[in-house]
Amino acid sequence: MECTVKWVDGMTFMAETGTGHLLTMDGAPEAGGRNLAPRPMELLLAGTGGCTAFDTVLILKRSRQDVRDCTVRLDAERAETDPKVFTRIRFHYTVTGKNLKPETVERAIHLSAEKYCSASIMLGKTAEITHEWEIVEAE
8 A cells, every 4th residue: 555645835735545546635724724625633533434434334235234324423532742642532333224133233343343444443552442333224
């Protein structure tokens, strides 16, 4: 895996991923940024949410569950001093589908958290991570 990050101007940076996708990052105004794009740490949190949502949906589909939607809300706290690592992250999953089995949803989230989601497992080295979930019956 590779990525190239180039300074654009001010505190704006452009990343090009190894798969050719472009991503813009910017700093907070108090740090010289113009608030034109997400902060790098926001992208790290978003990537973690995407990683676990991907795993959860894939596991549910492979378990022949009729999953229709999956939303993961992440609420994180950071250390007050440098390095300002994540110290606590709460994951809240809302999984929508038809006749989803609660034990299968719980298992999918557990497998993501313990085995498959590299991002959350890595962040778990500095952060206390908790998982909550709810099922919404699709119409």
